[in-house]
Amino acid sequence: MFHHRRTSETPLQRLDRRNTILMILDGTLFWIGLAFLETNTVISVFLQKTSGSAALAGLAVTLMNFMPTVGHFFFGLFIRRLRSPHRFMSIVAIFSRPLILLMLPILLRGGLGPVSAWAFLGVYGLFMLADGFVGLVWTELSARTLQPQKRGMVVSCQRILSGLIGLAAGTVIRRILASVLPDAQQFAVIFAIAGVFFCLDVCALVLMRDHPDYQPQLDLPIPHMRQYVMGFIPLFRESRVFRQIMLTRILYLMGMIASPLYILYAATLNIPASWQTYLFYMPVLGQTLGGFFWAYASMRRGYPWVIRLSQWCNLLVACASVTVWLLPLPPAPAMFLISLCMALLSANTNAYIGYNNHLIDMVPQKKLASYLVLQSMLLAPFTFGSTLAGGMSQIMGYGAVFVIALGISLAGLFLSLRYFRPADDSSPS
Secondary structure, eight states: OHHHHHHTSOHHHHHHHHHHHHHHHHHHHHHHHHHTTOTTTHHHHHHHHHHOOHHHHHHHHHHHHHHHHHHHHHHTTTGGGOSOHHHHHHHHHHHHGGGGGGHHHHHHHHOSSHHHHHHHHHHHHHHHHHHHHHHHHHHHHHHHHSOHHHHHHHHHHHHHHHHHHHHHHHHHHHHHHTSSSOHHHHHHHHHHHHHHHHHHHHHHHHHOOOOTTOOOOTTOOOOOHHHHHHTHHHHHHHOHHHHHHHHHHHHHHHTTTTGGGHHHHHTTTTOOHHHHGGGGGHHHHHHHHHHHHHHHHHHHTOHHHHHHHHHHHHHHHHHHHHHHHHSOOOHHHHHHHHHHHHHHHHHHHTTHHHHHHHHHHHSOGGGHHHHHHHHHHHHGGGGGHHHHHHHHHHHHOHHHHHHHHHHHHHHHHHHHHHHOOTTOOOOOO
8 A cells, every 4th residue: 555655656646755754864864953043152262262353253153044045146247147056055965064074183283272263263164155056956845846744844853853853962972071182182173073963964965856847047147246136126026925924024133142141141140161062952942942932823823823833932931031141040040041032033034934934935936046035145244144243242241231222123023923924824915
């Protein structure tokens, strides 16, 4: 019976099943690797030890969000002319995914210091730039080969599986950082483990396949930069829903500007150092619970509901942050609220699938790649929010950042309640 069901599948159904499995595997391996490069914990501590700067911790978050945007922008110039976008994606992945391994000789020979900090930021920036190339093709492959209801499920399954394994990663990181190894060797081991998972991820990317009816537009000229940028203006004007999604997503992104600061802020409170080591689990725990929750919410309640709830989550985190800052809390309540903020923020980062998939559903498929590039261009300036937040925390204190995040979260919640109704999945405007 099982064999009969398999043989009765059409080629497109087999492609859907193949890419679904491989995309879940790809994302799981990729996010496990990133669990060892968690910007809100591991990288914040690494950059604090190497440079003593909270602003650099914010810069790492900026690179994580900004460099893929740069990749989207430039790749969007010629993606339609490629005979095989998947082959290009595979080549980029083969050369870029292992980049983090370049940090091993730097750390083992040079130790910790400003050189190591800037070298890491350079490597991390290139890694994320290449991920922008990979991500744009990946999104188009999912739109062409997966059933619409599976797209959100795939991303959420990635986060759930990687989060469950990532809980073990948190234990590994905690034990490595508590070991007798010198600091440089500790981070070298962490980066090496991350590199292994990224190399395994390449295999899943290479094995994916594109839609058999995909036709490149070989005669499409590559526009000049000014012409390319000006071509996005009509797209922005013609879709009211796109403008609404972008405005609320910008506020959603800016509402999380304090994310790399919590583990640094905890060190300034009267929380025992032994307790603080458990904060390394919080982002992974949040990722796991968030992946499961947003998958359920996407499938059962719809993407507009996900958008609204993501703004509620930002507001809850901002309120908890201001509470810790204003009140002289004992260690236990302060630890609970900081842990809650870190876990909820990590969970809330998965809510981007609501914005992305609602956009995919609401714009014409022939213009999807252009809208994805335009989305990245509009989000790009706001990815520097975490860098500014890090610098602001050094000048004005952490409280100023928390209050600003509170104001942004209130604005985001107001607009999401106004623009998106959970039962409204209307047709593209």
